[in-house]
Amino acid sequence: MKLTETTPAMPALARLPQVAPVExxxxxxxxxxxxxxxxxxxxxxxxxxxxxxxxxxxxxxxxxxxxxxxxxxxxxxxxxxxxxxxxxxxxxxxxxxxxxxxxxxxxxxxxxxxxxxxxxxxxxxxxxxxxxxxxxxxxxxxxxxxxxxxxxxxxxxxxxxxxxxxxxxxxxxxxxxxxxxxxxxxxxxxxxxxxxxxxxxxxxxxxxxxxxxxxxxxxxxxxxxxxxxxxxxxxxxxxxxxxxxxxxxxxxxxxxxxxxxRYIDGLIARRAQISRRYHAALADIQGIAPFRVEGVTLNHSYFPILVTDEYPVPADALCARLTSAGILARRYFHPLICDMPGYRDLPSAQQPLPVARRIARQILCLPIHPNLSDTLVERTIDILANG
The missing domain is CATH 3.40.640.10 (Type I PLP-dependent aspartate aminotransferase-like (Major domain))
Structure with missing residues (x-):
C-alpha cells in the first residue's frame, strides 16, 4: 500500500507552554x-x-x-x-x-x-x-x-x-x-x-x-x-x-x-512541523531515506530513516556520531526480536526474513518531540548532511 499523508488544519502552537532550553x-x-x-x-x-x-x-x-x-x-x-x-x-x-x-x-x-x-x-x-x-x-x-x-x-x-x-x-x-x-x-x-x-x-x-x-x-x-x-x-x-x-x-x-x-492537537502539530523540516532537509542527502506516507493522518510519533549503502557510514556509525554530539538517536528496532536470546529457539526465527533484517540493519530514528528546539533539529540535520 502506498501511503500519502494528509495534514489537518494546524492548531495554534502558541498554546504550548514554553520550556527553557537545557544543555x-x-x-x-x-x-x-x-x-x-x-x-x-x-x-x-x-x-x-x-x-x-x-x-x-x-x-x-x-x-x-x-x-x-x-x-x-x-x-x-x-x-x-x-x-x-x-x-x-x-x-x-x-x-x-x-x-x-x-x-x-x-x-x-x-x-x-x-x-x-x-x-x-x-x-x-x-x-x-x-x-x-x-x-x-x-x-x-x-x-x-x-x-x-x-x-x-x-x-x-x-x-x-x-x-x-x-x-x-x-x-x-x-x-x-x-x-x-x-x-x-x-x-x-x-x-x-x-x-x-x-x-x-x-x-x-x-x-x-x-x-x-x-x-x-x-x-x-x-x-x-x-x-x-x-x-x-x-x-x-x-x-x-x-x-x-x-x-x-x-x-x-x-x-x-x-x-x-488539552494539549494533544498542538503537540502533534509541533511534531508535524519538525517532520516537515526533516523531510525538506534530508531529501537531497544521498543514502538517507526517510519514509514518505500518503493518504494518512499521522501522529508523527517517530521519524525513522534508512541509512543505505550509498551513505558514507552505516547506521550504527551514524548513530554513534550523533550520540557523541549529544543527540540520542535510536535504532528502533535493532536487533530483531527473533535474533534476541529469548526467541532464537523458535522455528520461525530461523527463517531468512530478508526485508526485516535489512531494515533492522539500516534503521535509525531521529529525535522528534514537542520539546525539541529548532536549533537541535538543525544540528541533527547538519551532522547527517556532513556524513
Missing amino acids: RPTPVTQPFMPPLGEYLPYLETIWSNRWLTNSGPYHQELERALEQHLGVEHISLMSNGTVALWTALQALKVSGEVITTPFTFVATAHALRLAGATPVFVDIDEQDCNIAPAGIEAAITERTSAILPVHCFGHPCEVDAITRIAEINDLRVVYDAAHAFGVQVDGQSILRHGDLSVLSFHATKVFNTFEGGAIVSPDGRTKARIDRLRNFGFHGDTIMATASINGKLNELQSAFGLLQL
Whole structure:
C-alpha cells in the first residue's frame, strides 16, 4: 500500500507552554509535561474524595474523552500497554500459533508468550515496516489462531488485506497500535480495525499517562469482558468469572491523561512541523531515506530513516556520531526480536526474513518531540548532511 499523508488544519502552537532550553543530551523522544499548576486542582480533588483507583471519576471521564477524541465507541483503560496486549489476547482466548512481526518492541512477543501462545515471525514490507500480508498467508497452519500485526511508527498496516486473510482462515486479529494514537485513514480511526486494538500510553508515546494503555473494543459486550479481566476477573463484588490480573489505571494517571488531552492537537502539530523540516532537509542527502506516507493522518510519533549503502557510514556509525554530539538517536528496532536470546529457539526465527533484517540493519530514528528546539533539529540535520 502506498501511503500519502494528509495534514489537518494546524492548531495554534502558541498554546504550548514554553520550556527553557537545557544543555543536556537530546533524547529521541521526551514526554510533554503540562504546567504543574494545571495538575494541582486534579490532585486536590483526588485528595478530597479519596478515590485513588477502581474506576474512579477521572478514570471514567478519561475513557469517555478518549472515545470522543479518537472516534471510537468502547475504550478500556489499562495500567500499561503490555498488560493491555495480554488482556486482549485473554479476552479472545487466543492460543496456539500467532503470526506477528519481528520488527517491533519486545512487548509484542512477550504478551504472546505470557498468554501461552507461540509467536510466528514473518517478514515485513519495506514501504512501511509493517507485517507483509503475503508472509501471513504463507505462515498459516492448522495451529494458527490469530494475527498480531503492529502499526509500526504509526504507519497503518494493510488492514484490508489482513481482514481478508483473517476471514478466509477464521483467525482473530489483535492490532498492536502502541504507536498509532490518533492515526486516521480516510478520516476514520485506524483503531477500528481488527477484533481489538491496543494502545500504549507510556511516557515515550505521543499521548501519555506516565504509564498506561488501553484496549479498543468493537462493542459493549467485549468491553465489559475486558473490564472484568483487568479487575482480577471479578463480575460484581463477589463473583470471580475467571482468574485474571490487576490491570487498572489509577486516578492520578487518569487525571494526567485528561490534562494531556488539552494539549494533544498542538503537540502533534509541533511534531508535524519538525517532520516537515526533516523531510525538506534530508531529501537531497544521498543514502538517507526517510519514509514518505500518503493518504494518512499521522501522529508523527517517530521519524525513522534508512541509512543505505550509498551513505558514507552505516547506521550504527551514524548513530554513534550523533550520540557523541549529544543527540540520542535510536535504532528502533535493532536487533530483531527473533535474533534476541529469548526467541532464537523458535522455528520461525530461523527463517531468512530478508526485508526485516535489512531494515533492522539500516534503521535509525531521529529525535522528534514537542520539546525539541529548532536549533537541535538543525544540528541533527547538519551532522547527517556532513556524513
